[in-house]
Amino acid sequence: MSLLTLFDDAPAAAKPVSRPVESVPVKHEQFEIDVMGKNIPVRICFEQRYNNRVSVTGNGILMRISKRMPIEEQRKQIESFLKWAKTKLGEKPELLDYLPQRKYVNGEVLVMGEHRFNISISHHQSDKSGARIHDNHILISLARGLKEEAAQNACSYLISKCLAKFFLPRVTARIHELNAKHFGKQVNSVKLKYNTSNWGSCSTQGNINISLRLMFAPQDVIDYVLIHELAHLIHHNHSARFWKCVSAVMPNYEEKEKHLTENNFKYYL
Numbered sequence: 001m002s003l004l005t006l007f008d009d010a011p012a013a014a015k016p017v018s019r020p021v022e023s024v025p026v027k028h029e030q031f032e033i034d035v036m037g038k039n040i041p042v043r044i045c046f047e048q049r050y051n052n053r054v055s056v057t058g059n060g061i062l063m064r065i066s067k068r069m070p071i072e073e074q075r076k077q078i079e080s081f082l083k084w085a086k087t088k089l090g091e092k093p094e095l096l097d098y099l100p101q102r103k104y105v106n107g108e109v110l111v112m113g114e115h116r117f118n119i120s121i122s123h124h125q126s127d128k129s130g131a132r133i134h135d136n137h138i139l140i141s142l143a144r145g146l147k148e149e150a151a152q153n154a155c156s157y158l159i160s161k162c163l164a165k166f167f168l169p170r171v172t173a174r175i176h177e178l179n180a181k182h183f184g185k186q187v188n189s190v191k192l193k194y195n196t197s198n199w200g201s202c203s204t205q206g207n208i209n210i211s212l213r214l215m216f217a218p219q220d221v222i223d224y225v226l227i228h229e230l231a232h233l234i235h236h237n238h239s240a241r242f243w244k245c246v247s248a249v250m251p252n253y254e255e256k257e258k259h260l261t262e263n264n265f266k267y268y269l
Contacts, residue, residue: 033061033082035089044078054081061085102269104155110138112163112215113222121155131158133166160194160212160269167215168192175208175226182249185233194269199225199260202232216267217259224256 029046032039041060046067053064063081065074104110106121118137123144131140140158142151172190179187188206195211202208208229214222227249235242246253 129154133162164192183230200229202229213267221256
């Protein structure tokens with residue numbers, strides 16, 4: 001789930017590998033590899049760039065390969081990246097538990113907590129896609145000529161933007177309410193975005209970030225995460241004093257943590 005750039009601490013130069021380079025499907029932008037019995041999606045983007053990158057995201061392995069390189073060098077680089085990625089995934093099997101991308105269908109209902117949103121998808125002749133929420137409907141207008149994968153990516157992006165805008169005032173108000181009642185600290189800003197690496201974070205400057213995925217959870221679980229982040233305004237760590245602070249406001253916080261652990265892979269857009 002967390003974003004891990006695999007190449008940051010990789011060797012500066014790719015080492016030769018024993019398998020023939022022809023075994024790498026350079027001509028295909030998408031394929032799968034087997035890692036510990038799981039099929040992991042691999043996406044290769046050939047770009048006008050001077051360097052090459054590889055990362056593991058919520059959707060699998062992403063490679064960015066320079067089109068400026070000779071074909072044979074591209075193949076060698078991809079082979080090296082695959083070997084590097086499989087090693088990293090083997091060392092950290094939890095990275096295999098990535099979140100899938102929801103596929104939206106016109107007319108379906110998206111349930112987030114106590115809210116129900118009817119998804120309406122239409123196509124038009126513009127070059128830009130857009131979306132808005134009207135009453136309990138998320139109205140999506142897709143640009144012309146989008147292929148299926150691009151359309152799904154656009155839907156996911158637009159829906160997350162709409163929902164973040166919808167829920168942000170509610171989350172902000174609740175944070176200030178809990179802060180005024182239990183903590184009395186300075187909250188500088190509140191942001192809500194589709195983050196898959198954690199449920200929330202709080203900086204030493206008082207900037208609180210909450211994952212949009214949390215809006216799938218019951219209100220008491222949402223409150224726990226907000227309390228957790230507000231407690232970081234007092235203790236910027238997870239020390240015994242920090243958990244004592246959380247427990248003083250929500251004695252049964254461990255139940256909420258259990259809920260998030262059990263439902264982590266159910267809450268996604």
